[in-house]
Amino acid sequence: MPAAPVTSSPNLRRLGIAAVAVVSTIALAACQAPAPEASGEPVSGGTLVYASGDAEPTCLDPHVGGNYPQALLAGQFLESLVSRDETGEIIPWLAESWTASDDGLSWEFTLRDDVAFTDGTPLDAEAVKVNVEHLKDPATQSSTGYLALGKVDHVEVVDDLVARFVMSAPDSALLESLTQPWNAIQSPAGIARGMDENCQAPIGTGPFIVDEWVKQDHVSLVRNDDYTSPPADAAHEGPAYLEAIDWRFVPDSASRYAALQAGQVDVIDNPQPDTISAAKSNDALVWLDAPRPGAANRIELNSGQAPFDDERVREAFIRAVEVDEGIDTLFFGTAERSYSPLSSVESVAYSDEKLFAPDLDRANELLDEAGWSERDADGYRVRDGARLTLRFPVSTNQSIPAEQSLFEQVQATAKAAGFEVVIELLDLSGWYGALAAHEYEIVSAPYTKVGPDVLRILYHSDSITPAPSGYFANLSQLNDPGVDALLAEAASTSDPEARAASYNEAQRLILGGYYLLPLYDQQNSFLMSTSVQGARALPTVSTPTFYDSWLAG
């Protein structure tokens, strides 16, 4: 099939999606609870109180750095060129249509002609150009948004409403990357104020406006009365129903839930599994389950050094540990076991359950074969006087208590086969430090990104080379030219079917080499009072949107 221009024409896109769907092995949205059914007529007015357990951002501009807490907030006041709907299809947002050249080296985006930023600046091609330049400028200190635009060389203004992205190499993930809040479009005049001021209150085109940020307390968001630009899958047009959002920072999860129960807040994020379980039996509360896109949560096996440079030892570990029961009990049935490197929201996710069936006899056999045939007094295997020890740095910022307990079960079940798992609980700096120093044999690191291109970031051998900070994303240190070739192919083809096939084969190789133990989707949940109607998670990075929301009675 020749490289077809990708347009927003529904028929062509549906064809592509259908092809992807055929290849995919996980039914999309199977694990995703449907958004709560809206009932009754929307009511205008009122203030929604949101209590966030995520870290308070140090800068509200998601171009700077680029983490999930920033995305949560930015989704309320900034918008992207394109979005993604529930089926994974790219849909219009600030751009109403787009085309790619046959060689994939040039993309033209046509913007809506009726959109202005909340400071009055009109949205035009020049604004898009300024945003891309802002993201690529080292002074902006962008990390996530910068990486997503890695293959964008520059943007040209074709006319007022047409912006041309000139690529240094074809990038099949460009549209998916552009849906992300870290690549959202801000007012050029806002950016021109400089980082300090723009961090306080970025200016976008979104349904709400940042009114005030009281550090360590709350961010006040007020309605944008001139709002015109909902994404194509929104439920209504025109301004939001809510008059304002009071976005509070409540770090303690028990306090957050107590505040929700007491009616002090309407929505909370990051509920713990036991809380979700309790809330499910509470008629006044609704659970919105919105797994994050990109990679599934998984334990990576460091194949770059002994003992996991031996595939037999890797398989032995994966056959030895049992996690199913732990996931069931520790997560109270709120998390579903995954057998894929990708999140279940990615339509090309490939699973292979039989690779992960626990089999202690097989594990023992493999370890004997690999030369770890003796055991010491404590029951741990030894070879040449060295114990079979696996260092497991765990980030207390990224692993919730239930996950930390699950890791203890991994430790206990691995012991039966003679592995000594040494769990080290670390704060974020210490954790990144341990990884940079290669002081780990196993590790669990979440990675959120829209689309399957996350596989290239996590498993291409290029990602073993550390950034100047010591950070590298390929934590399994998988170095397979076959996988590299498939991932490069998938990233550059413009044929959706070929892309899906390459990703499929790459995932088959990655899973088959026993480089990782998939656990579950990256958990991302919200609990809401039943009075909150019409809220949903955006199918991009699963941040909640309150544009269609109202407060009933």
Add this chain to the structure above:
Amino acid sequence: MTPGSPADPPSRVDGAILRRTGLLVAGAVFVLWAVASLTFFAIRLIPGDPAQAILGGPGSQASQEALDQVRRDYGLDQPLLVQYLAMLGRLITGDLGTSYALKVPVAELLGAQLGATLLLATLALALAWLLALGLAIWSTGRGRVASALGEGIEITAAALPHFWLAAVLIAVFSTALGWLPPVATGTPSGLVLPVVTLAVPLAGFLAQVMRESLLDTMQQPFVVSARARGESALGVRLRHTIRHAALPAISLSGWALGWLLSGAVVVETIFAMPGLGRTLLQAVTLRDIPVVTGVVLLVALVYVLMTVLTDVVSRVADPRLRQEGAR
């Protein structure tokens, strides 16, 4: 003892006061210098690169150029001793530096949070005093049962961890009874649970100390003579023995305020209140060295000021201490 001539009593007293003040100021400066130095070196022992902290925190993917630029701008490429002296130089001029993460002056950041934490700590201290005094007065000299009960309550209260007490208070007064909000939102009702959480364990400590000296005092001859004059038991307690009981508790209050500030880290996080405690927690997580140093210095300063204050208050409460200087 004092060097002044006996023929010139007033200047002798002045000299003593001057000397005392001079010693206090020198002591305070020494404490602040020691705290600043300890913090400076201790924070470099924990893993984490300050240049990375400036460029988006741990795990940032900043370029080598950006890292180099930041190291030059912040003087992080200088030898440690040079950095240390530069920090001392800044501190002497009253400059606390700029937050790595938030890019605002530390003084401004702390100024905005100090009020909230001081209000919380002061209210908690006041409530703890009331509770402790009430308990001590009620439980002493009333026989074995009251004494044992008082002692039991004190020990239990003093042993309560803040995070546990907070959870119980929220479960009872917010979730079950619905009387008070679980999360503080700047209203007076939102302050009740945090203040009680901080005050109860402290009251346990204070009451233990107070009851001890109250018991001592009750054995004194002047109490017997007051009773002989016809004073009621409560009257004796309120008019004569409180002052004695309060003395050790007063000198404990300087320590108590420092203890409350550390308790504020937990309480501010649980009740989602702004304040120094939460600022400190966030700054440590982000390796925001100037903010950590600033908070630690501020707490040390409060500690020093409180020590001076309790010294003065003790002199007011206990005339014997006042006469010491002029003796």
